[in-house]
Amino acid sequence: MRVVIVIDSFKGCVSSLEASKAISDGVTAVFPNADIDVVPLADGGEGTVEAFIHAVGGQLISTEVTGPLGEKTIGTYGILEDGRTAVIEIAAACGLPLVPLKKRNPLLTTSYGVGELIIHAIENGCRDFIIGLGGSATNDAGVGMLQALGFNFFTRENKRIGLGGKELRNIAKVDFTHVLPGLKQCTFRVACDVTNPLYGNNGAAYVFAPQKGANEHMVKELDEGLKNFANVTRRELQIEIQHIKGAGAAGGLGAAFLGYLNGVLAPGTDILFKMVLLEEKIKKADMIITGEGKIDGQTSMGKAPLGVAKLAKKYEKPVIALAGSISRDEASWLHEVGMTSYFSILNKPMSLDEAMKPHITLQNLTHHTEQLFRLLKTTRNCN
Structure with a gap:
């Protein structure tokens, strides 16, 4: 049997x-x-790392990263048995449970720690990534992650922007000079079922930001920031990230992976089914x-x-x-x-x-x- x-x-x-x-x-x-x-099934949310390690073998790796409010926290990801594939749940570094209820504010929270997890995995020999998008406390379009990876974003006054969703409206240009060289050798399979665009009525801010602590005024500000980020990206990279399905996932982290890191979006179960x-x-x-x-x-x-x-x-x-x-x-x-x-x-x-x-x-x-x-x-x- x-x-x-x-x-x-x-x-x-x-x-x-x-x-x-x-x-x-x-x-x-x-x-x-x-x-x-x-x-075991994995859709990109909680349990994705555990499911992949159980299915194909591997080990859990923990390291200190920047949490969503800028504090230090311990983030855990998986390296699969092949030694070159890392499985990362973005929630391990910028998840909603990492932010106390009274402090939830997507204008302030950052995805910076996700970039640090990627760097740590690259230093451990990983070049293929499975990214689980789900449960984020952020709405920064993944800019925090990109900052950690060496992308620099500047204002019209040529000042480097800070962290958090509030900074998206201030982005005027992108400097690629210091981007981590190892990224060119990496592939990113992004596990997510969400197909929302980056901004607009069905975008990251209007659909997901309220559950992350945003009020009506914040949602409007965040949406304007996401639109500005899309416009800057179109000018800098000649990529229309607004129309990429899934760009609005995880507070816009989908846009960063798909637009800046050449990621490919697929349901987590599809990725797992093929691997096993x-x-x-x-x-x-x-x-x-x-x-x-x-x-x-x-x-x-x-x-x-x-x-x-x-x-x-x-x-x-x-x-x-x-x-x-x-x-x-x-x-x-x-x-x-x-x-x-x-x-x-x-x-x-x-x-x-x-x-x-x-x-x-x-x-x-x-x-x-x-x-x-x-x-x-x-x-x-x-x-």
Whole structure:
């Protein structure tokens, strides 16, 4: 019995790895000798480094970097088994949890520490980067990161700008003289599902800045700054970053990676699936288990379980999805794209708070998996 487990995290409850372990326990309770292959999911947010290291091997590296408010903090990233690929979650250096609620102000916060993590990885021999965009406390268009990497931004008075989103309106020109030479040898794969433009009603400031502490006046100021940065970039690099999908991700860090570092944007799960040869694993599997906290309309918009189902259909493999809750009307069409069946793991009426307790979720995942595989075993014996 070959089983591939590719399940997303249950947001706010259990991680992809924790859910996978619970499911594995349910499988082995029925098939003790089952060959189980766990592929933890990573979408570019929290858990991206952990997922890649678990999937392909590697080690965690910690170093002191500049935090979002300019203070020193410890940032951790991963170096994969090949020794040249670094996986960096930008939140490790400029994440929202690093800023106390009362101090959240995207006019002041900086992405400088992200650049320091990149430099540290380059010094450790890395030239290929997987960047997880998600959870930033910043809205500085990645200028802080670029400053750390040697890009210098000047005002009309030829003064070097400071740090933070408030400085974007002051940028008049860019000096590339002192850019870190090693960057020319680096590639950046940017893991992110966000496709927002840099500025405007759907841009980084208007959509994401309020959750980072910005009021209406701040949002307007930040948006003007982002627009100015785009205009300067067009003049200096002949690149129209406003129209690059994902430029507005992580407070505009997407624009910096895609426009200044020649990054390529892709969903984190797509990058991971290719690296771990998921298609080959599914091709050889007897059963695939996928799922997430809630299966609904968003699942149909390209989330991981959908991708898993399509791969399984390609090779006519059965795939079961487990979820905390399921919107039947929005999920039923998944059968058409390859989902054999899907099940809620809830075993009795309960409040959302109770259902989201980690130990309850893990118990239910194990229990339901065991019951499903008991049925599968009986069916196999009957054939």
